[in-house]
Amino acid sequence: MTEPTVGSLRVPGATLRYEVRGRGPLLLLIPGGAGGAAAVEEIADAFAADHTVVSYDPRGMGGSPLDDPEAEQRVSEHADDALRLLDEVSPGEPARVFGASSGAIAALHLLATRPDRVERVVAHEPPVVEVLPDAAVHRALVARVQETLRTRGLMPAMSVFAEGLRKEGGGDTAGPRGVTELPPRAAARRERTMADLPYFVGRIVPSFMAYTPDADRLAGLSGRLVLAGGEDSRGELPYRTAAFxxxxxxxxxxxxxxxxxxxxxxxxxxxxHLREALGA
Structure with missing residues (x-):
């Protein structure tokens, strides 16, 4: 494990906790879900031998508190956080960027709005449901999740959300095939992830899943964009959005x-696989 240098960056409305490892070309890791920087630490360690790797807790999660805990969250603001981190660590140097899930949505927005700062983006299963022909179905899902969270609490809301992410026509999405337990470092992160889950479900999910990427702009930048999906998640909602x-x-x-x-x-x-996709 590579011990990171930990920093703090003031951004509009929040203070970001970030980590820097290694030396070499700049690689920014944008985590998704409620995991924060800890969710990508294995990847950060693997790339630190030949990259300057930057990872962070997105605003409102982990060690990155909001000035106003009730503030509405916007994709553009999260993408601007990523840009400010790039400027803080290596001003002017185009970066390789990886984003997962909601982090992939922020990465798409960063590429579309500031391509001068991005050399290549790998976006893994961004749940940009507004690109799908049946987007209205998924808007209704998000509304049900929010109503369930308000009236019945977190775990029932998570059940509704998980059901909505299942494969078309049903099917088991309980977990990746052949995996019976998490690796030790992932299991150790569970408590922090659970602590951030209400914020993620209540603030990030409705905002990010309402986001519509600028497909025309991204088409002009497609040579710098790799869209990725999981072998074991074919047919599930985030996979379908990435494929579409x-x-x-x-x-x-x-x-x-x-x-x-x-x-x-x-x-x-x-x-x-990420190393190959980045051309690193």
Whole structure:
């Protein structure tokens, strides 16, 4: 394990906790879900031998508190946080960027709005449901999740959310095939992840899943964008959005080990695929 240098960066409305490892070309890791920087630490360690790797807790999670705990969250603001981190660590140097899930949505926005700062983006299963023909169905899902969270609490809301992410026509999405337990470092993160889950479900999910990427802009930048999906999540909602967007941009969807959380369940194999996708 590579011990990171830990920093703190003031941004509008929040203070970001970030970590820097290694030396070499700049690689920014944008975590998804409620995991924060700890969720990508295996990947960060793997790349630190030949990259300057930056990871962080997104605003409102982990060690990155909001000035106003009730503040509405916006994709553009989260993407601006990523840009400010790039400027803090290495002003002017184009970066390689990896984003997972909600972090992949922020990465797409960063590429579309500031391509001068991005050399290449790998976006793993961004749940940009607004690109899908049946987007209205998924808007209704998000509304049900929020209503369930308000009236019945976190775990019932998570059950509704998980059901909505299942494969078309049903099917088991209980976990990646052949995986019976999390790796030790992933299991150790469970408590922190659970602590951030209400914020993620209540603030990040409705905002990020309402986001519509600028497909025309991204099409012009498709040579710098790799859209990825999990081998074990074919047919699930985040996979479908990644596949649909890749097709719309005229690019091929690249498959990574595991499912939606493959970077947690298959960190070594996932990191090897990421290295290839980044051309690193």
């Amino acid at each position: 967007l890749a097709d719309r941009l005229g690019s091929e969807l690249r498959h990574f080990p595991g499912g939606h959380t493959g970077l947690t369940t298959h960190p070594a194999a996932f990191g090897a």
